[in-house]
Structures are given as structure tokens and as C-alpha cells.
Amino acid sequence: MSSGTLYDKVWDLHRVTELPGGATQLFVGLHLIHEVTSPQAFSAIEEKGLKVRCPKNTIATVDHIVPTINQSRPFEDSLAEEMLLTLEANCKKHGIKFFGIGSGSQGIVHVIAPELGLTQPGMTIACGDSHTSTHGAFGAIAFGIGTSQVRDVLASQTLAMTKLKVRRIWLNGKLSDGVFAKDLILHVIRLLGVKAGVGYAYEFAGPAIELLSMEERMTICNMAIEGGARCGYINPDSTTFRYLKGRINAPSKIKWKDAVNWWLSLASDQLAVFDDEVKIDASSIAPTVTWGITPGQGISIEEQLPTIDSLDPNERPIAKEAFAYMKLKPGSSISGLPVDVCFIGSCTNGRLSDLQAAAKILKGKKIASGVKAFVVPGSEKVAKDAEKEGLDIIFRSAGFEWRKPGCSMCLAMNPDKLSGAEISASSSNRNFKGRQGSSTGRTLLMSPSMVAAAAIKGEVNDVRKMLKTN
Amino acid sequence: MNPEPSFPLGIITQIRGKCIVMRGSDIDTDRIIPARFLKCVSFQALGEAVFADDRTQLKGEHPFDLSKNQNASILIVNENFGCGSSREHAPQALLRWGIRAIIGQSFAEIFYGNCLALGIPCVTTTEADILQIQNTINNDSNENWSLNLTELKLKNPYRSWDIKMNQGPLEMLISGNWDITSQLLNNDKKITDTIKKVPYLNNFIPIK
Ligand code: SF4
Numbered sequence: 265m266s267s268g269t270l271y272d273k274v275w276d277l278h279r280v281t282e283l284p285g286g287a288t289q290l291f292v293g294l295h296l297i298h299e300v301t302s303p304q305a306f307s308a309i310e311e312k313g314l315k316v317r318c319p320k321n322t323i324a325t326v327d328h329i330v331p332t333i334n335q336s337r338p339f340e341d342s343l344a345e346e347m348l349l350t351l352e353a354n355c356k357k358h359g360i361k362f363f364g365i366g367s368g369s370q371g372i373v374h375v376i377a378p379e380l381g382l383t384q385p386g387m388t389i390a391c392g393d394s395h396t397s398t399h400g401a402f403g404a405i406a407f408g409i410g411t412s413q414v415r416d417v418l419a420s421q422t423l424a425m426t427k428l429k430v431r432r433i434w435l436n437g438k439l440s441d442g443v444f445a446k447d448l449i450l451h452v453i454r455l456l457g458v459k460a461g462v463g464y465a466y467e468f469a470g471p472a473i474e475l476l477s478m479e480e481r482m483t484i485c486n487m488a489i490e491g492g493a494r495c496g497y498i499n500p501d502s503t504t505f506r507y508l509k510g511r512i513n514a515p516s517k518i519k520w521k522d523a524v525n526w527w528l529s530l531a532s533d534q535l536a537v538f539d540d541e542v543k544i545d546a547s548s549i550a551p552t553v554t555w556g557i558t559p560g561q562g563i564s565i566e567e568q569l570p571t572i573d574s575l576d577p578n579e580r581p582i583a584k585e586a587f588a589y590m591k592l593k594p595g596s597s598i599s600g601l602p603v604d605v606c607f608i609g610s611c612t613n614g615r616l617s618d619l620q621a622a623a624k625i626l627k628g629k630k631i632a633s634g635v636k637a638f639v640v641p642g643s644e645k646v647a648k649d650a651e652k653e654g655l656d657i658i659f660r661s662a663g664f665e666w667r668k669p670g671c672s673m674c675l676a677m678n679p680d681k682l683s684g685a686e687i688s689a690s691s692s693n694r695n696f697k698g699r700q701g702s703s704t705g706r707t708l709l710m711s712p713s714m715v716a717a718a719a720i721k722g723e724v725n726d727v728r729k730m731l732k733t734n
Numbered sequence: 735m736n737p738e739p740s741f742p743l744g745i746i747t748q749i750r751g752k753c754i755v756m757r758g759s760d761i762d763t764d765r766i767i768p769a770r771f772l773k774c775v776s777f778q779a780l781g782e783a784v785f786a787d788d789r790t791q792l793k794g795e796h797p798f799d800l801s802k803n804q805n806a807s808i809l810i811v812n813e814n815f816g817c818g819s820s821r822e823h824a825p826q827a828l829l830r831w832g833i834r835a836i837i838g839q840s841f842a843e844i845f846y847g848n849c850l851a852l853g854i855p856c857v858t859t860t861e862a863d864i865l866q867i868q869n870t871i872n873n874d875s876n877e878n879w880s881l882n883l884t885e886l887k888l889k890n891p892y893r894s895w896d897i898k899m900n901q902g903p904l905e906m907l908i909s910g911n912w913d914i915t916s917q918l919l920n921n922d923k924k925i926t927d928t929i930k931k932v933p934y935l936n937n938f939i940p941i942k
Contacts, residue, residue, distance in 0.1 A: 289921060291925065303775040309915075392820065394820035394844065459817070526940070677769055694818070
């Protein structure tokens with residue numbers, strides 16, 4: 265059993281009591297809600313005559329269903345409009361802060377909470393969305409919950425949880441040029457598999473992690489869930505504090521020192537005990553792309569697709585299914601595969617630094633003809649900051665569309681969808697069958713820079729070559 | 735789909751009925767309920783949309799469309815069922831189609847918890863037993879099965895198989911305590927005590 269890890273410390277602090285069924289009742293410091301998983305939860309508490317226990321610790325925004333071209337109300341899609349109206353009404357009724365469209369702070373829930381300084385080390389953070397693990401980048405214990413748990417948190421600000429084991433993933437070395445946090449996490453998931461994290465929290469640590477910016481750390485923790493780990497985290501350090509300082513909800517000047525001292529005390533101890541540990545060399549990672557239908561089916565841009573025989577027998581059935589669905593040939597090369605759609609956005613890679621990295625590749629270039637490419641900033645603030653730097657102009661002159669913030673084609677609950685068997689190069693996090701809005705649509709996950717490179721050539725290619733010619 | 739299914743309530747020790755086999759590992763929540771069906775403010779209509787894309791592709795040959803499987807309540811799956819997103823729409827869709835218990839080799843964690851919160855037990859057994867159970871259902875009959883949680887057995891009229899479930903969730907179901915909200919609310923005073931000791935809700939005043 266783990267001890268002395270950040271996970272243990274935060275868990276102990278938030279433990280309310282043990283429940284008869286053997287689970288722990290855990291206090292939730294920050295509850296984030298959005299339009300998709302909250303309406304039924306609100307109805308459930310109302311049916312029972314309950315109130316929201318801690319409305320001040322609950323924050324709402326709208327992200328999944330928002331259109332990215334025309335956001336004027338009412339939305340064209342009446343179902344989407346109904347979801348937003350329901351959320352607005354619920355927030356008003358229960359006194360919950362809501363960041364709506366045009367507030368300046370609307371965006372993907374996992375982008376705005378850090379941006380607003382709401383996400384802080386040592387918190388427990390829950391949200392009815394599996395990518396809540398993102399907030400672990402700050403040294404918070406953050407996890408996705410289902411609608412009935414959203415109901416529980418609304419009603420009691422607590423949850424019934426079972427403690428996870430902790431696996432430390434130690435990353436040595438440093439990422440080379442043209443290789444990003446996205447490549448790192450795709451590589452980790454490829455090595456460990458999409459199930460290895462079930463029952464675990466992942467602590468990402470080591471020299472390669474310490475060098476990452478907060479936004480890169482968020483990319484890493486965001487995809488912990490794709491490795492099966494319900495939560496992933498990184499110990500807070502000076503990078504974390506620098507990011508937080510001065511943000512609107514961060515501790516004030518007078519409290520700052522006490523806050524930092526407390527945060528530092530939460531980091532996993534030198535002698536912390538982990539349930540498991542793996543070590544991975546980050547310096548040898550190349551740009552990584554998924555070719556299949558799970559985020560674990562990734563390869564480096566230099567490699568050929570696996571052959572069935574070369575795979576572990578357990579992986580063969582899903583690989584066969586992936587080859588059939590993706591219409592790809594075992595042993596063929598991923599480099600040179602034509603793409604139809606290029607999407608930059610999502611809570612994995614829709615932040616300012618992601619847009620900067622992609623714009624760097626696109627500057628002065630044009631995307632290949634026939635490719636449809638669009639950028640969906642992760643939040644209104646990301647959009648504004650990017651526009652201030654002129655990134656929108658770089659994207660537009662390259663042939664990208666510059667859209668309004670939201671989840672968009674990460675899961676295609678809004679009008680942004682693949683059609684038929686189109687292939688997308690996508691900076692999002694899931695390549696499941698049908699994920700991007702067409703039941704035969706195909707998704708290749710990669711870093712925003714790699715998406716930019718794919719857009720320029722109209723096919724998957726190694727972004728590092730473009731860096732050299734820049 | 736079941737006509738007006740009655741939902742799980744109180745103590746759950748036994749689920750009887752027809753079985754339905756859904757083969758394949760890593761069946762994710764996007765397949766169980768494709769994302770475009772999530773645009774709803776109530777769960778009511780989800781039952782019809784369960785496995786929508788797979789069913790369209792199989793044109794009536796999907797297990798959830800076969801006439802012999804209509805009104806089935808026990809779903810038999812393989813490994814890592816329910817992986818993917820945390821959305822509760824997936825178990826809700828299964829529930830509203832009529833599923834009341836799931837037996838598999840393993841389950842994704844969030845999906846498992848979401849099922850439990852709806853009163854749907856997810857029980858496990860070995861790969862070999864799953865295959866045997868699936869073959870028995872498909873080759874012989876899917877009628878008259880029962881899942882007994884107190885005996886931890888799955889039975890048909892001719893034989894039975896051992897099944898497993900973790901003690902915690904098992905006790906919640908057989909004591910009728912899977913409705914967790916009321917349990918949590920019972921400890922309101924302790925919740926208040928916890929709020930008082932969490933530094934970030936108390937001005938980060940150093941703990942003595
Ligand atoms: S961007 Fe994608 S993964 Fe992130 S919250 Fe939105 S839908 Fe979920």
C-alpha cells in the first residue's frame with residue numbers, strides 16, 4: 265500500500281468517514297459542472313427535496329454542445345439549446361457561478377478552471393467528465409464521475425470512493441525538439457496499455473516531467489484516463505506556483521506564502537512508498553501518432569504499423585478490428601497516410617501554447633488543397649490571448665478556419681463532425697470508433713504541431729523535418 | 735426493448751430472466767451509446783439508442799436486435815467492458831433497454847461504479863467460464879437464467895457457475911444500500927468538520 269505520496273496526503277485530508285460498504289466518504293473541494301452530465305443530477309436532487317450543499321464550491325460552464333461558428337442564441341440545434349437553458353436555470357436557482365458564452369471565461373471546463381486559478385494543489389476536484397484528471401497537473405486529486413455521483417456531490421459535496429493504488433511513472437531525460445507532451449503521453453499509454461491504469465492513480469515524475477510547463481503537464485494528466493488511470497498527477501513545484509500567482513482565484517498576496525508552504529508539504533516524500541513504479545526514457549521518444557481505435561494503438565512516425573504476428577496474442581483481436589475499421593494495412597507506413605480533416609483543439613491540446621506550437625509550423629505556409637482544417641481554442645481567454653498575438657491571422661492565412669471555443673470535434677456533440685470514412689488528424693484524446701461524429705470516421709491522434717504538419721502536406725508526416733526548414 | 739421496465743429498488747439479491755451475449759473486449763462507452771445521443775436532459779429515450787451504430791451496421795443481426803434476446807436482463811460480456819468515458823449514459827442506456835446485471839471477465843472502473851449506483855451488479859468470472867457461459871446461451875438456450883448474489887452463482891436450469899464480486903459493492907447491493915446519497919447525507923456533521931480542516935477553505939492558516 266502506498267504511503268507518503270501526494271495522493272495519500274490529499275486523500276487523508278479529505279476523508280470524511282468510512283462507509284458501511286467499505287468505501288470512503290471523500291470531501292470534494294471543487295466541483296465542476298457542465299451541460300451534459302448535470303441536468304439529470306439536478307433533477308435527482310430536486311426529486312428528493314435536496315439542495316446543493318456547497319454552491320460556492322461548484323462552478324459551471326458550457327462546452328460540449330456549443331456550436332463553434334454561430335453561437336447566437338437560441339442555438340440552431342434545439343436540443344443543445346435546451347441543455348444550455350437547463351444548465352442556466354439550475355445555476356440560477358441554486359446560486360452556482362456560471363461562465364456562459366461571452367463572459368470572457370467560457371470554455372472547456374478543464375481549460376477554464378486552471379486559467380481562473382480555481383484549480384490548485386492539494387484539492388480534490390470532481391467533474392462529470394473523465395478528463396477531469398487534467399487538473400492533477402497542479403498536484404490536485406482530480407477525477408471524473410458519473411451523473412449519479414454528480415448528484416451525490418451536489419447534495420453532499422462528498423462522494424463514496426475507494427482508494428486507488430499509486431503507480432509512479434518516472435520519466436528520465438528530456439524531450440527532443442519537435443516532440444511534445446502529447447507524444448510523451450501517447451508513448452506512455454502505448455507502452456503500458458489502455459488498461460494498465462485501472463485501479464491506479466498515476467504519479468508522473470522525473471526530470472522530463474519537471475521540465476514541462478503547466479500547459480504541457482495538463483496534456484499529460486489529461487490523458488491518464490486513456491491509460492486506464494482515473495486520476496493522474498504531478499507534484500507541485502515552482503512551475504506550478506509561477507503559473508498560479510496572480511490568477512483571479514489564486515490565494516491573495518497575504519495568504520500566498522502560507523499557501524505555497526502548504527502546497528510544498530504535499531509533494532510526495534523522498535521516501536514515499538508506491539504500489540508500483542515504471543521508468544521510461546523520454547529522450548528517445550519521437551513524434552507519436554495513433555493508427556487504431558484505442559489511444560494505446562500508437563506508433564512513432566518513424567515506424568511501420570505493426571503486423572498481427574508481431575503483437576502480443578492478447579492484443580491481436582483488437583488490432584485486427586482496428587485495421588479493418590481504419591482500413592489500414594498491417595506493416596504499412598503511417599507517414600504518408602492522407603488526411604481529410606485537421607482539428608486543433610480539445611482539453612488535451614487546445615491551450616495557448618498548443619496554438620503557438622502549431623502556428624509556428626504554419627507561419628507563411630498553406631495547407632494542402634482538399635484538406636479541411638480548423639482550430640477551436642479551448643476557451644474564450646485562449647482565443648483572446650491568441651488573437652492578441654496574431655495567431656488567428658497565421659492560421660487563417662494558412663487556410664485554417666478560426667472557430668469559437670468549445671469541445672467541438674473532440675466528441676462531435678455539436679455540428680463539427682467527420683462525414684463518412686474521413687480521416688482526421690486530431691489533437692484530441694480519443695480515437696474510438698465513431699468518436700468524431702461519423703460511425704465510420706477515422707481519427708489519428710497526434711500533437712498540434714503534427715496536425716499542422718499533416719495539414720500542410722495533406723498527409724501524416726514528421727514535423728521535425730519542417731522545423732529544420734523553418 | 736422491455737416494455738416499461740421497472741427499475742432496481744432496495745435490496746438486490748437475485749436477477750432472473752433471459753441472457754444476452756455481447757462478445758468482444760474493450761467495448762467502450764462510445765459504442766454502448768454513441769456521443770450524439772448524449773444531447774438530452776433526461777435519460778428516458780436512451781434505451782432505444784443502445785449500441786446504435788453497431789446495430790445499424792449489423793442490420794438486425796446485432797444481439798440487441800435479435801428477437802430471441804428481447805426482454806433479456808442479464809448481459810454477458812468479455813474483458814474491460816465499458817471503457818472510455820465516465821458518462822453514465824452508457825449504463826443508463828443498458829438499464830433502460832432492460833439490462834439488470836452484467837457478467838464479464840473485467841469492467842472499466844468508472845463504468846462499474848456508475849452501474850452500481852443504478853443498482854446494476856457487474857460481476858466477474860474467468861475467461862474460460864465466460865466463454866462457456868456465452869456458448870451455452872447461444873447454443874442451448876438463453877431462457878431461465880438466474881444470477882444469485884448471496885450464493886455468488888449464475889445458474890441455468892441444468893448447471894451453475896461461480897461468480898465473483900468485491901465485498902464492498904456486494905454488501906451495498908444485498909443490504910439495499912447502493913442508494914448512496916442518503917448514506918452520505920447522514921454524515922453531515924462530519925462533512926462540516928472536514929470543511930473546517932481543509933487549508934484552502936480556511937485561508938491556508940498553518941496547521942499546528
Ligand atoms: S474537449 Fe473532449 S475530452 Fe475534453 S471535455 Fe470536451 S469532449 Fe471531453
